[in-house]
Amino acid sequence: MKATTRVAFPGAEELIERIDDAVARSDPRDVVHALRRSMCAMIRDSDVRLPDCVFEPHREHYARRELYRSPSLGYSVIAMTWGPGQGTPIHDHSGMWCVEGVWAGEIEVVQYELREQSGDRFQFESVGGMQAGPGSAGSLIPPHEYHTIANPSADAIAVSVHVYRAEMTQCNVFRRVDGDWYERSPRRLGLDH
Numbered sequence: 001m002k003a004t005t006r007v008a009f010p011g012a013e014e015l016i017e018r019i020d021d022a023v024a025r026s027d028p029r030d031v032v033h034a035l036r037r038s039m040c041a042m043i044r045d046s047d048v049r050l051p052d053c054v055f056e057p058h059r060e061h062y063a064r065r066e067l068y069r070s071p072s073l074g075y076s077v078i079a080m081t082w083g084p085g086q087g088t089p090i091h092d093h094s095g096m097w098c099v100e101g102v103w104a105g106e107i108e109v110v111q112y113e114l115r116e117q118s119g120d121r122f123q124f125e126s127v128g129g130m131q132a133g134p135g136s137a138g139s140l141i142p143p144h145e146y147h148t149i150a151n152p153s154a155d156a157i158a159v160s161v162h163v164y165r166a167e168m169t170q171c172n173v174f175r176r177v178d179g180d181w182y183e184r185s186p187r188r189l190g191l192d193h
Helices: 012-023 027-046
Strands: 061-071 077-081 098-104 107-118 121-134 136-139 145-152 159-162 170-178 182-190
Touching: 012 061, 012 077, 012 098, 012 170, 027 159, 077 145, 098 182, 121 170
Parallel strands: none
Antiparallel strands: 061 077, 077 159, 098 136, 098 159, 107 121, 107 145, 121 182, 170 182
């Protein structure tokens, strides 16, 4: 059994309690709906203050810092720090639901639908995007899990908090190879300190 991760910060206990209440529901749609509501409320709650480290960007890539992993319900909470202009390629969540809340700055999310697959080649179509600021939250429920995330700012950082159904240690990323065709490759996900 893996050790539980728990980072201490003001309001952490309340945040975990609210996430526990949402994740204990049986239907994934009910889970993400409750999580989105709770996440938005907690972001706006001045008594909840994330640790200072999550406001420190990594120079070479967006940073992933685990705040909590539930030993009983299995979910994980990851804070992501996005330096100016940092973002992801199109990626999936390995079949897991996820709720993503913007804690600071702004992020841009573009969603994609899979139109066709041929082996490890995938054809995607962009089906919309949004720019989200502090206090907003969105969710992904497979099979609608393909997206990109980026910090559109040229000079400010952004911080988002992600709650995943389980510990997310890998995903698939998709790199453009020809027109609207992409090639899939697995990516191991690490944590920053």
